[in-house]
Amino acid sequence: MQVVKTVSEVRSVVAISRDGGERIGCVPTMGALHAGHMSLVVDCRERSDFVVVTIFVNPTQFSPTEDLSEYPRPLEDDLAKCREAGVDLVFTPEVHALYPEGFETYVELESLPLRLEGEQRPTHFRGVSTIVTKLFNIVQPDVACFGQKDYQQQTLIRRMVRDLDMPIEIVVCPTVREADGLALSSRNVYLSDAERRSALSLHASLQLAKDRIQSGETDLVNIRAAMHDLMTAHEHVTLDYATIADANSLEELNTPTSHMVALVAAQVGKTRLIDNMVIEAL
Ligand code: AMP
Numbered sequence: 001m002q003v004v005k006t007v008s009e010v011r012s013v014v015a016i017s018r019d020g021g022e023r024i025g026c027v028p029t030m031g032a033l034h035a036g037h038m039s040l041v042v043d044c045r046e047r048s049d050f051v052v053v054t055i056f057v058n059p060t061q062f063s064p065t066e067d068l069s070e071y072p073r074p075l076e077d078d079l080a081k082c083r084e085a086g087v088d089l090v091f092t093p094e095v096h097a098l099y100p101e102g103f104e105t106y107v108e109l110e111s112l113p114l115r116l117e118g119e120q121r122p123t124h125f126r127g128v129s130t131i132v133t134k135l136f137n138i139v140q141p142d143v144a145c146f147g148q149k150d151y152q153q154q155t156l157i158r159r160m161v162r163d164l165d166m167p168i169e170i171v172v173c174p175t176v177r178e179a180d181g182l183a184l185s186s187r188n189v190y191l192s193d194a195e196r197r198s199a200l201s202l203h204a205s206l207q208l209a210k211d212r213i214q215s216g217e218t219d220l221v222n223i224r225a226a227m228h229d230l231m232t233a234h235e236h237v238t239l240d241y242a243t244i245a246d247a248n249s250l251e252e253l254n255t256p257t258s259h260m261v262a263l264v265a266a267q268v269g270k271t272r273l274i275d276n277m278v279i280e281a282l
Contacts, residue, residue: 001083003090022049026141031055032072032186033081036176040145041085043173047143054091061127107133112156143169151276183275195269198234202264205230206277209262220244240265256281
């Protein structure tokens, strides 16, 4: 496994593989790798001949009040996990390599970034779409894997790839969870034991929405209220949103459609967590 820090090194290593007729796969991450990330690597490995993992805590997707400086960066552990998973190339750039002095070009979607996460984090998705575009331009993968865990993010990336004619297959992989339902997240390390117990309310409220919709209930306003009540009954939980949206447009729904997604976000103690569950009408 090769580990490189510069754009030119990525280009020259990947070029050799591409010239040899290999299919290039890419898994963009911010590191602190866990089994969720590694499931993307496994999937990417199956779909490509040469797997590139990028590890970069992207400053432009954090707001000034967020956890950029505290974000975990266990690089040696991450590299060991990548090596074990058979990754071919890890790209771990420094911030100045991707955002040189005078950087001023961003990729921005018009409406998808405004709702849900965007309401709390107005500049977040501009940072995401910009860094993903840059990583795609650098690696030029044939296929890239993202997690369903970040539902709005994968929706936005698929839309961007379509709108900008990027010749890249986007694969969305299922959310990996702990046995008790908590979605794996690099931010779970911040949770105290008591907060971790309260964090289970995110998954519980999604499950509540799914159960009630699939048992025939059609008043989604009511179900949303029940999701709110379930989550706010737990100490340490400050709710950002708990809602049910159309799975493609992400528009909030009051009555069911055939393909829905329940989405939640909450501050648990000082840690902001998100989760979602796709719900097909029966
Ligand atoms: P991050 O390092 O948080 O930016 O995540 C990198 C990629 O891993 C994104 O595509 C995430 O959606 C994905 N990911 C994060 N957590 C999980 C999880 N629990 N299950 C599956 N994929 C995940």
